[in-house]
Amino acid sequence: MKKAIVIGSGFSSLSASCYLAQAGFEVDLFEKNDTVGGRARQLIKDGFTFDIGPSWYWMPDIFEKFFGDFGKRTSDYYQLDKLNPAYKIFFTDDTITIGDCMDTICEEFERIEEGSSKHLRQFIEQAQENYDIAINKVVLRPGISPLELVTKETVLKVDQFFKTISQQVRKRFKNPKLISTLEFPVLFLGAKPSKTPSFYNFMNFADFGLGTWHPKGGMYEIIKAMKSLAESLGVTIHTDSPVSHILVSDGEVLGIRSKGKNHLADYVVSGADYHHSETLLDKKYRQYSEEYWNNKVYAPSSLLFYIGFDKKLENIEHHNLFFDTDFEKHAQEIYDVPQWPTDPLFYANFPSVTDSSMAPEGRETGFFLVPIAPGLEDTPELREQYYDLIMDRFEKLTQQSVKNSVIFKESFCVNDFVEQYNSFKGNAYGMANTLRQTAFLRPNLKSSKVKNLFFTGQLTVPGPGVPPSLISGKLVADLIIKEVKR
Template sequence: MKKTIHIIGSGFSSLAASCYLAKQGYEVSIFEKNANVGGRARQLKKDGFTFDIGPTWYWMPDVFERFFADFNKTPSDYYRLEKLNPAYSVYFGKHDFITIEDTLEKIKIAFENEEQGSAKKLQKFIDQAQSNYNIAIKDLVYNPGESPLELITPATIKKLNQFFSTIKRDVRKAFKNKKLIQILEFPVLFLGAKPSDTPSFYNFMNYADFGLGTFHPKKGMYEVILGIQSLAKALGVSIYTNHPVDNIIVNNGSAIGIESRGQKHFADIIISGADYHHSETLLKPEYRQYSEAYWDKKTFAPSSLLFYVGFNKKLNHVNHHTLFFDVDFDVHAKAIYDDPKWPESPLFYASFPSKTDSHAAPEGQEAGIFLIPLAPGLEDTPELRDLYFDKIISRFEHLTNQDVKKSIILKESFCVNDFIKDYNSYKGNAYGMANTLLQTAFLRPKLKSKTVKNLYFTGQLTVPGPGVPPSLISGKLVADLVNKYHSL
């Protein structure tokens, strides 16, 4: 008789884990609290507009290829990818922006135009980033974080000093131009920490950016979720939406099932891909591994204030991905990490998927997603949301030299309260736990419960960390651990 596994949540990590475990012969069921699968990677469709609610960047295509290859599939079996050119543009002021194109050679020209001699420095920087990428993404991140020895390899020993320097220090040692520095420090935001708190080794994100490039799945990131869901179902996974889990049932120190909508569902193994902190609240206090004090001391990646906006016309002077760095990054970062509060003048990011994808908006119209990074746990009110939308849309008009406010025909928002309500997210964080030196690999919350047998966790608060590719990897890691400690 097949061993049964119940998985809580249906984000990238849960769906990936379900595929691996079903392939290995387990009977797998997913229980999702919301009406649709995807966790934070859901979709909003309204009035002819389509928005990705969560992730909008498709980086590290090799990780997606590796995932599907494990099932003798390719991403193109499920969705169509387009490499973006330009990848994105960055505004520093009115008529003052830098465009990042689709090859390193083109990017080197853009750098050289800003700072003489920087093309050569950039090549050296990216060569090192590629070396780190090959070590990290092709090897290290596929370790389950059970032991510090996982990090000790001949390759990492040679780069030991990079774990004790920082991205900020390295970038500023090589480059003097403030705009170039900000562009090189930007990818670290995907790791959820300040450049000054992120080990140099993580410059592999710069290779993901400049070396591999930025892609867009036709019809949006949600197509990736639908693709993995399709694979899971083909492998025999059962998926139950509108099934919030209220309790993890433990008997004699072993997880034996879950409770959802007043019914008990028993299984041999339980995996939670829901928010890790929330998952532990589904256990009685004596079975929790981490105290409230533990979570409170951790450095969390930001939350976000997001706006999904429909315009009744096409917008000018913006690309699919556009960053607005016309204010002081360090001051905004301080408001996120050091002195949590609403930032006076926030940086923001905007995505216009309809620039690439006709599915995103009605003909002649534009879909815009605006994001302001925020400290988790902040007060969230309709009045604050309106205030900050007015702040960024006024700056947007000024920087891009166009009037857009009167062209808004749809506006929805998503912030701290929604992250808590929809995802049970700790303090309303958007990206999980930051990848700082003391929150890396074996120093992150464990995939395997230390206090309850047959209970596992996956997702962005555990190994390897925040982001879509790491979440896919996390699903594989937890499946591997289940296989390691259980035999069919």
């Protein structure tokens, strides 16, 4: 029996572990923190439950496919509810509510801009075509060759790789609120809409076509499900086990060192931050220089607040976006001239609005996120300054007083991403999916310098986000299984 060691326990690592174990490998997984989940961990405090990381459940088909590969269904592990409304967007003088089906979304678009629903249906129809191509063709390829992007379907869409989401949206819609609403989903890909190929409008189908869901108990239920599945397949999970070195001899991986002890294996897969993973190797075995990493475009980092409120809040939904400031200016302050934003957009998540298990009765669980550039200075004073700024705006836009109802608040920012996840520059979502960082142009799943060493996760193929991370784990496992069969 071949032995594989997997570093990290986020979505991609757990995914890879499951596929390798199913294929007959003996699998040991090493996680530096005291619980599994990587960035998708959980905070439970005073009866309040918070997802520390991802909070959006999109592309339910990808989760079903993952569990289906093991003869399971998501319903074997957790209850999934479709949110209605999916989310609410606050502007200075109005709100847009995104419902749970195209008909209600079209009604809302018509309210804002007469005639826009016809354009929206055409736009989402094209987005659905792209989704089918992306999910069934493109993302299931391991990013080894440029030819992977060349299929009979993508050849017909080639112009969409050289035009941007921004151009495509603005050609059809004139109202700035609708433009912001349609450009928002690509932020999950970690790049500005004006730099993201229009082919990626498949994210709009994921949003409007497939809807926004919530696993009862929070996103951590997925991690618990994957942990349970992995262990049922025979994976041995070691928490509190940071890896200090990837062992290599004569260009071939031998295993890893954790807590001063060597653990040998035929294959090693690192789902930890890719840049950090390479620092675990002797320099001669690293594929990418510091200059390489410094020149890449990263998805944003985040300033996060986890807040327990002593009352139910008003005028909010489960997911809320606050777009009452200049979208483009904030994007420039993340990507073009990295700095703490002047007047940031932000996101607020209140899972207890739809899931009573996530807060004590009569209280509210609140998670606030401000996207920021990676690598910024992070101090308690700056965190406090931005807390005051967004809470003032939140109170004004939702027309209520909440600051005096805060039982506790905890924050998480650049320094925490670095310290807890070894995240390069404290990025939150990995490497952005720009045209020059798509598919084969991303860091490799397979090391070009060390035999039997592989990588998975959001800095490699296919990219940032939870569903792509599940796919990344499958891709890397498939590569290893093919190697063994040779």
